[in-house]
Amino acid sequence: MPWRWGCCLPLADYRILVVNPGSVSTKFAVYGNERAELVRNLRHSDEEMAQFQGRPVLEQRDFRLSLMERELIDAGYTPEQFHAVAGRGGLLRPLASGTYRVNDLMLEELRLAARGNHASNLGAVLASAFAQQAKVEAFIVDPVSVDERPPHARLSGSSELERIGLSHALNSKAIAKRYAREQLRSYDDLRLVVAHLGSGFCVSAHMGGKMVDMNNAREEGAFAAERSGTLPALALVRLCYSGTHTQKQAESLVFGEGGLYSYLGTKDLAEVERRVAAGDAKAALVFDAMIYQIAKDIGAMATVLHGRIDAVLITGGMAHSQQLIEKLSQSIAWIAPVSVYPGEDELQALAEGVLRVLRGEERAREFGAPEPVPQAAFQEDS
Numbered sequence: 001m002p003w004r005w006g007c008c009l010p011l012a013d014y015r016i017l018v019v020n021p022g023s024v025s026t027k028f029a030v031y032g033n034e035r036a037e038l039v040r041n042l043r044h045s046d047e048e049m050a051q052f053q054g055r056p057v058l059e060q061r062d063f064r065l066s067l068m069e070r071e072l073i074d075a076g077y078t079p080e081q082f083h084a085v086a087g088r089g090g091l092l093r094p095l096a097s098g099t100y101r102v103n104d105l106m107l108e109e110l111r112l113a114a115r116g117n118h119a120s121n122l123g124a125v126l127a128s129a130f131a132q133q134a135k136v137e138a139f140i141v142d143p144v145s146v147d148e149r150p151p152h153a154r155l156s157g158s159s160e161l162e163r164i165g166l167s168h169a170l171n172s173k174a175i176a177k178r179y180a181r182e183q184l185r186s187y188d189d190l191r192l193v194v195a196h197l198g199s200g201f202c203v204s205a206h207m208g209g210k211m212v213d214m215n216n217a218r219e220e221g222a223f224a225a226e227r228s229g230t231l232p233a234l235a236l237v238r239l240c241y242s243g244t245h246t247q248k249q250a251e252s253l254v255f256g257e258g259g260l261y262s263y264l265g266t267k268d269l270a271e272v273e274r275r276v277a278a279g280d281a282k283a284a285l286v287f288d289a290m291i292y293q294i295a296k297d298i299g300a301m302a303t304v305l306h307g308r309i310d311a312v313l314i315t316g317g318m319a320h321s322q323q324l325i326e327k328l329s330q331s332i333a334w335i336a337p338v339s340v341y342p343g344e345d346e347l348q349a350l351a352e353g354v355l356r357v358l359r360g361e362e363r364a365r366e367f368g369a370p371e372p373v374p375q376a377a378f379q380e381d382s
Contacts, residue, residue, distance in 0.1 A: 014358050015081055017130055018350040019068065020088040021122040024049060026064045030077060031351035039347065040071050057117050058110065061125050068126070079134035084358060086350040087123030089143020091115035094165060097146050097173060097211065098365045099353040102128045102138035106367040115166075116218075120144055139364065141353030142170040144217075148210040153304075167214045168196040168316070172204050174349030175315045175341050183310075190310045193301045193336070195294060197318035198344060199267075200227050203297040205304040213304045215297060218255055222293030225267040225318075228258030229293065260286060269318055276323075291324060295331035302335050309336040316344060 015037075019028040030038040042064075052060050089100070090110050100106070102124045110121045124140050131138035147165035156163045172194045180187040188209035196202045196217075201224045204214035215221035215230075223229040231254065240250050253262070261267045263286045264275070275283035302309055312332055318324055319342040329338050356362035 014083045014355060016084050016086060016351050016354050016358075017072075017082050017127075017134075018086045018347050018354075019123060019126050019130075020346050020350070021060075021064060021119045021126065023119045026068060026126075027347060028068055028071075029347045029351070030072070030075075030082075031348075031355075033355065034348075034352065036348070036351075038072075038075050038077070040068075042067050042071070056111075056113065057119055057121055058113075058125055060119075060122060061129065064122065065126060065129055068130075079130070082130075082134045082136055084136050084139060084354050085127040085131040085134065086139045086141055086354045087125070087127030088120050088170065088346065088350065089140035089145065090121035090123055091118050091166065092143055092145045092367075094147035095143060095145050095367075096365070097142050097148060097169065099139050099141045099357050099362060100143070100365045100367045102131070102140060103367050106140075115145070115164075118144075137364075139354050139357065141350050142173050144169060146173075146211065149213055153213045163220075164216055165214065166216050166218055167204060167211070168198065168200070168202040168217055169204075169211060169214075170346050170349050171198075171315060171344045172196050172202060172206075172211065172214075174345050174352070175313050176206050178341070178345070179311060179313055179339060191305045191308055192311055192313060193298055193305070193309055194313045194315065195298055196344075197224075197294065197314065197316035197324075199317070200224050201229070201294060201297070201316075203294070203301050205301040207305055213301060221297045223259040223262075223290060225269065226256055226259050226261045228254045228262065260290070269321055269324070273321065273323060287324075288327070291327045291331070295328060298332050298335065307335075312336050312338045313341060314338065315341040317342075319343070 013033055016031045017028065018031065019026065024044050026042045026044070028040055029036050091113065092106065092109055092115065106124055107128060110124060113121060124138065127138040127140070144166050146167065146169035149165060154163050176192050176194055177187045179192065180190055190206065192206040194204050194206060200217035201222050202214055202217040203221060204211045206212065218227065221229045239245060260272060264272060264283055266272065272283050272287055276287055298312060312335055314325065314328065319340055325340055332338060357364045
């Protein structure tokens with residue numbers, strides 16, 4: 001759909017379009033500096049998504065792009081009004097934290113999808129398409145492949161299997177920095193455990209301005225709405241060779257049909273809580289087991305920080321559940337003060353990351369440039 005000139009809009013030093021594609025939704029927003037001028041969450045029906053079943057996720061680009069353009073046109077925006085575009089970073093090679101320019105190498109790596117065919121791969125692709133129209137630069141901020149772990153945290157226990165770092169880095173980092181601002185302290189000086197509880201769970205340890213360890217939200221840690229988390233290894237091997245499951249079916253048990261869905265047939269936490277309130281003993285058991293596992297993960301990350309922690313931060317969609325927060329806090333409050341930030345602040349985090357670059361507060365990173373070699377081990381300060 002062609003762009004048209006729209007109505008007069010408030011002046012802003014910088015106007016940024018940010019986009020966060022999900023499996024069945026496309027969230028995007030327009031920011032005038034730090035203020036959201038327009039926020040949209042476009043839900044895609046099963047019928048709409050059926051046409052892309054079994055196909056590379058990047059084939060959804062034009063479909064999602066046209067829907068976003070229509071919304072922007074209706075709101076009176078034109079390409080000439082934007083100074084930059086940012087997309088959620090996808091399943092790329094391991095990267096240091098920061099804001100990266102979208103370049104041809106990044107787009108090609110996302111096209112090949114060597115690390116997975118995930119909706120987040122569309123973030124940079126959609127951002128690049130908009131940026132070309134607006135004749136501005138496209139960026140990603142703290143992609144899911146951010147990996148600031150020291151070498152010893154990458155070993156899995158088998159020389160043939162590496163611990164791959166995929167996490168909710170964007171929201172985890174944004175919440176950690178938000179907490180630091182609230183405390184009038186530097187993020188670099190804080191020691192934090194951040195638990196992102198969304199469709200997947202990621203618990204991470206932060207120290208010295210780095211995310212020094214985390215669980216892989218796709219396949220490690222506590223079970224979540226549709227993800228199994230860490231499973232008994234030998235039992236999983238036997239299941240894979242039992243002849244009862246194809247590779248795709250076995251992968252679905254881990255990612256897509258695990259967790260709450262495996263036990264209760266629903267991925268909706270509110271539905272689980274309704275069943276618990278109605279006296280469903282199985283639902284209560286599964287709900288408590290999930291919280292128990294989250295608490296164990298937070299305790300494990302506390303050991304990474306040698307038990308010296310300024311705060312435990314709980315964020316993500318499931319942090320809206322008062323019952324979950326109360327039960328979880330009972331298990332972890334002894335570790336450090338607990339602060340709760342319900343929901344996800346990813347659109348704001350994308351805008352803030354680009355603003356830091358546009359204002360000269362931070363240099364944009366070049367994707368594909370050599371990264372510094374991680375330290376052999378982080379140093380425990382005295």
